[in-house]
Amino acid sequence: MTRILITGAGGMLGRDLQTALADRAVTALADRAVTAATRTDVDITDADAAASAVAGHDVVVNCAAYTAVDAAEGDEEAAHLINATGAENLARASALHGARLIQVSTDYVFAGNATTPYAEDAPLAPVSAYGRTKADGERLARAAHPDGTIIVRTAWLYGEHGPNFAATMLKLAADRETLTVVDDQRGQPTWTADLAAQLVRLIDSPITSGVFHGTASGETTWFGFARAVFEEAGLDPDRVQPTDSASFVRPAPRPAYSVLAHSAWAENGLAPPRDWRAALHDAWRGGVFSSVASGSRPPLR
Template sequence: MKIVVIGKSGQLAAELNQLLGDEAVFLGRNDVDITDQQALASVLLAHNPDVIINSAAYTAVDKAESEPEEAYKLNASAVINLADICRLNRYFLVHVSTDYVFDGTKGSPYRTDDVIAPQGVYGKSKAEGEKALLDSLPNQSCLLRTAWVYSKYGNNFVKTMLRLMAEKSELKVIDDQIGSPTWAKGLAEACVYAARHRSAGVYHWTDEGVASWYDFALAIQEIGLEKNLLTNKVPIHPIPSSQYPTPAKRPHYSVLDKVSTRKAFADVGLQHWRKQLADMMSSFQSEKQ
């Protein structure tokens, strides 16, 4: 099976590269403009893959509010292009979306068939990409929604917290946004499984368990101290979202229901977010040494 991964620089692409290596072709922004359908079709036809994994996205949630055109180009137009090309050439497409397609007001885990109601530009652009994919390629694609992704690669909440905990005498972290932290390595494993097994449908992939950003920060500090990634414990204070305003509104509760995922991806296996965080930080510690 020949796999092409769209994206080279992001957290997910980096984890996919660790998993697949030379088994896949990785196409970055210098290799092809995925918003140019003709150029994209030409490059993909030259590689003639069986499956495409799309790990490229505009993920700067707050910046999207002032750069809507850029967000829609990558999160919607590019997906439309990929879906059209895959339909015409019978490629299978694995595409990653987000909890931000939901408004966060439900109060219980969002099912894959719940009505989407994105609030900001980022969520709306990702929702438009989802719609294009499901309209054009419903039986020839796997849509994986995820949330709160982190990795030892790139910029993310875990690495930011470790840096701030080393620099600051105390921290304030939001405690009224609830979700599920997700190690990008597990998400990458799910993408590869979906690619190899052509797991068509809509699925939710996050690590098991639920946390607030405050809970997540406490765990990062605890494990960071255990693994000597941190030397001193600093006070971490919970605060409401109202004390930390951002350009984009975040969903207050975006836990994703994974009933169908546990069955369809049983061979991959979902793990609790604390175990995944500890494993990622062990890997990060080894790399730093």
């Protein structure tokens, strides 16, 4: 029996991870038990609470995070408490109870000024409060449990169970004839269901430590992503117009380049994440955006 604890289980990724684990249990592995803990169930910023929650588990997947990127600029202490101290508490607890920790991190740990995909061992150089707190979470978790912490960095997430860029584009499409979207930030749109599947592969593997990039393969801009969403919805992609980041100034700087490399998957005998466009197509076909598409969804094709 593999006993798995998911913290942050009420979020978009946490909910898809529960589904992925349940599906695998039916089709492949029945000998697993999952504890899904929301932030009201477990306060990971409390060391004693974290230790108590981890006890009796073999794998901990930390999906809990302070993700309000702009708000973190004015409240870095609160973000650090969840993203860094919380990760350290879970790592210490995992070391104490002999569990593996999978710590979900972010592309924001990098400066975002590269021109080629960031390798897993690229130096951390965050330029925002959110990025600094997530980078500290990586460092503290690995220091507390060096032989049992796996870091999985992801970015540009979308899915069924939470607010996200793709859903926002569909909502705006119902009210506006044209939209302007930045075309000078590059990244990898990542379906949370696909990331959940990659996390399950790690859980099922004998891997105990390392760094993996859990973004989709390929790359595009927010503008390209928005046009693809319109295409899947059967809408005219020319309604999406390009602009630059100067038109959308925000408190936290956004990485201009958030493309991550995926070599660690193959090096450990695991399949890398699939292409972002194929994933978006399947997400649409699966009805992920049906609640916001307002009937615009065409027949399956």
